[in-house]
Amino acid sequence: MRVELIDKAVKPIDEFISKETEMLPFSREKGFIPIEIDEANFHTLSLFSDDRELVGIDGGNSNIISAPNFSVDFIRAAAVYYRGKKRIKAEKKEFFCITKAENKNEKITYSIDAIGDSFFKISPISSKMETLDGEKYNLEISSVAGIVRRLAELNLAVQINAANANIIIDGSVKAKYAEEMELLQKLRERESIGFLSKTSRMLTKNASSLNSALNELGPKASWYYHPIFRINNPYYPGEMYFVKLSAKSKHVFKLEVLNGDAQRFIQAISMNSDDPVFHGYPYCLIDADKFARVTNNEKEYLKTLFLSKIKNKHKMQYLLSNSDAHDILDNIG
Template identity: 35%
Template sequence: MYDELIQELLKSLDENLISAGYPKFPGEGYKAHKIDAKNFHEINKSNSDKRIAFVDGGNTEILGSANFSLNLLRICYVVYKNNQKIMSKKFEILAFIQAINDKGEIHYKASFFGLGNSLGLGDISFSSFDHTLMLGVNRAEIGSVANALRRFAELKIAKLISEGKIADVIVLDGNLQATLTNENKYLNELYESCSKNDVILSALSKTTSLFTDNGNLLSVVLMSVSKYASWYYYPIAEISSSNHKAEMFFVRFHKKSKHAFRFEIFNKQKSEAVDAINCLTSNSVDPIFIGYPYGLVEADRIARVSNQERDSLKTIFLVKLRNKNIEKYLNSANAHEILDKISF
């Protein structure tokens, strides 16, 4: 049974690899270009003294129930020049999200409490039926708001880097597409700032789920077609969406890399794309993750919130909330946690 299944799996993947024709984008605003070997360009590694700021964030829920969620957001940037780290900065925020009644509808309102470096996010609110947070037709879970808040905080920090002219190139973890309610507000402010201050704005995705027209993964197809050891692929599509002001590339930064990453640059700066790719290529030689910019590895390490940290903060808050009638709220959402601890 298993051998038959494996043969069918491999056959299906091989057939899709051969027949792939175009990238396939969800929604409107994308005119895909046919996959063509002539769109591969060899990367010519060059030295650059540009300062590159890598931005990433992490978050974890400390306490939560169906109607409130207390989260720690940790955002950082790391600046490299000539492959040497020259500075880094970390921002930590406690985000308290609560369900409220707003004109007869349930909304999730977030308030922020700084742990040293405040970003001035102000109060943020989402409808509990916000389609950018929902899964299926049910009301969004209140904990899902934290991921949106982290994204907004990352964009605010990128703007701080631009305004302070801390770096010549900014690399966000992810992409430049606005997929959340009000995300365009933060992105447009960042675009304006980078244009004003001559700071190149880009983004690199750790993972990608872009398909080809026959259901294969675009990154896998490109890795199979290219004749170059390290390369960038462009053009992929003409993007006219107002929610996605970017030029899109796929990049393999190192000849030994097993990954091709989706790379984007603010569309008004597309003339700077090759230079930005060359800068990132020089930063993608560390064997810890060959072919991936080490600056993003370091930013991820600093921003990541460990389970130990989460549990420590949870203990602190539970001690302070003892005999404060909080347990019945926590019990509304912890049944899975109890079952996970049971050994069968």
């Protein structure tokens, strides 16, 4: 029965992915004017030597305890320094993010305390959020830690004390909130900085995968593709590229360069992207991910330790019972 269903389910997907790709990028972002895909815009990367440091930055977070009115998360931001293919040093900032819901004049706001490496200030956040480009949504308390982690990554980048270093940050250059925009403006003062997205869901005009279209059309060598859009958006301070950083790679990534010589920057990170662990992905970011990641074992250890220190265990038990029904069902054999 299941095999028959799979046969029926596979057919429409086969037909869908086999459709002809329309060679015009598509974006919902304001101020993004698409430029038709052209083979002339592929630029092959050459061997390149850069004696400047390459710094990879990433962050990790894990929820330790959550209830409808508070959340305890552990956040870690890491920076890993390379010169050539040799790691020079690594540094990390880690802290507990304590988020508490408060009702002020019939409006829910979230107060945030950072307990640990306190290296930036966190202001209260409203549950009624509005992004810089006007999108409005209700912010759940469980999503606050993701915003704080992003601010931690950007603040760590601002504080990097390495003159003329190439800095590559996991994620996007787009600013959603005023605090992000302020930090991105500070980062523009640095010589060379970019943002690399692990995943990209960008499409062409007829809803084909943009990454796949470029990968299929591009040369077998390593390359970067530009221009893809003419961008006129005040909250998007970078320039967009698509890159295949190793000839052996099957992956194309979206790279957004904030400032500096983009070609030189791309060539520099490509020289750090030929490790067989993940061909075509900068090893400094692989390393930063390892340093920043909060493992399940670490999460469970912190949770156990945290709960053992709580004095009012009776009240805590009732609070946690509001949010652990899914866990109980998941563990029922």
